[in-house]
Amino acid sequence: xYLLYTDDLILAGPDQSEIDTIIQELKDADLNITKKExxxxxxxxxxxxxxxxxxxLLTQPHLTDSILQxxxxxxxxxxxxxxxxxxxxxxRHTDSDSFDxxxxxxxxxxxxxxxERVSRPDISYLTHQCTRxxxxxxxxxxxxxxxxxxxxxxxxxxxxxxxPEDTKDLEIFVDANLPGNWDQTDVANDRGTPRxxxxxxxxxxGCPIIWNRNCRQRLHCPQRSPNTMAxxxxxxx
Amino acid sequence: MKEGVxxxxxxxxxxxxxxxRMSLTLSAVHGWHTKQIDYVLAYTQAxxxxxLYMHIPKGFDIEGHDTKDFVLQIHRNIYGQKQAGRVWN
Numbered sequence: 001x002y003l004l005y006t007d008d009l010i011l012a013g014p015d016q017s018e019i020d021t022i023i024q025e026l027k028d029a030d031l032n033i034t035k036k037e038x039x040x041x042x043x044x045x046x047x048x049x050x051x052x053x054x055x056x057l058l059t060q061p062h063l064t065d066s067i068l069q070x071x072x073x074x075x076x077x078x079x080x081x082x083x084x085x086x087x088x089x090x091x092r093h094t095d096s097d098s099f100d101x102x103x104x105x106x107x108x109x110x111x112x113x114x115x116e117r118v119s120r121p122d123i124s125y126l127t128h129q130c131t132r133x134x135x136x137x138x139x140x141x142x143x144x145x146x147x148x149x150x151x152x153x154x155x156x157x158x159x160x161x162x163x164p165e166d167t168k169d170l171e172i173f174v175d176a177n178l179p180g181n182w183d184q185t186d187v188a189n190d191r192g193t194p195r196x197x198x199x200x201x202x203x204x205x206g207c208p209i210i211w212n213r214n215c216r217q218r219l220h221c222p223q224r225s226p227n228t229m230a231x232x233x234x235x236x237x
Numbered sequence: 238m239k240e241g242v243x244x245x246x247x248x249x250x251x252x253x254x255x256x257x258r259m260s261l262t263l264s265a266v267h268g269w270h271t272k273q274i275d276y277v278l279a280y281t282q283a284x285x286x287x288x289l290y291m292h293i294p295k296g297f298d299i300e301g302h303d304t305k306d307f308v309l310q311i312h313r314n315i316y317g318q319k320q321a322g323r324v325w326n
Contacts, residue, residue, distance in 0.1 A: 003252045012264040012271045056261045164266040207262040210255045
């Protein structure tokens with residue numbers, strides 16, 4: 001198997017000698033292109049670690065550090081055990097004060113999204129929540145990102161562990177909430193509150209491969225269960 | 238830079254993370270060997286796509302002449318060209 005990202009390349013296959021042949025051919029074919037090679041360790045800024053039991057661990061400590069730096073946090077920061085407050089849902093918060101710009105909201109959001117896309121499905125929901133309000137962040141949104149930063153500070157060496165389980169094949173998990181975050185008091189200002197949110201994760205052999213989360217533009221047909229709809233949405237894509 | 242004049246196509250292949258995770262999982266399932274290759278200064282190893290010229294960058298002098306009177310012809314695919322990623326491939 002051959003994975004190419006412009007000038008980064010991963011080769012994977014059952015036969016070590018075949019891989020070596022390909023590398024040799026690459027060397028022969030062009031002038032002297034392959035200068036550095038080795039077992040998988042760092043691909044596009046992501047640490048790829050082969051554990052002794054054969055499982056693969058993906059972590060992004062450098063990106064996490066860079067996010068913490070942007071948030072002016074370091075190792076001594078008080079950490080949080082959850083990515084977000086369980087009691088507060090983010091809305092547009094039109095009446096609140098604007099975010100004080102103590103960090104670059106959009107830049108941090110960009111980094112968080114890359115982190116989430118690659119190795120941290122666990123912060124998926126919150127990054128999505130914070131991303132929605134990038135256009136006009138308020139105090140609440142700034143606080144939520146800080147909270148998430150504290151969580152990351154305590155989990156910077158954690159990432160995605162791909163440990164295959166023989167008994168499992170392809171699995172899809174979906175969840176959705178119909179307008180569950182409906183806030184009647186604010187709906188005039190914030191049309192986002194009645195939107196349905198859904199998310200899914202697709203596992204292969206027990207390892208998360210694809211995940212996503214979203215807000216629906218349209219209301220769902222009420223007869224169908226939200227879970228069915230999330231499933232259908234997946235296939236409508 | 239202008240499309241059609243200085244460059245034509247800019248597509249460069251990238252692997253999606255979904256695919257990378259899938260491949261890593263597959264190699265873990267089947268116990269495959271994995272190797273990584275990183276091309277050093279990859280872009281400049283390809284010849285330039287079309288005839289291109291550039292101003293002489295600051296810091297370079299030509300004895301007895303004004304650097305503004307000269308341009309450099311580009312021979313290698315250098316970083317910063319829009320098509321660099323594609324030409325390399």
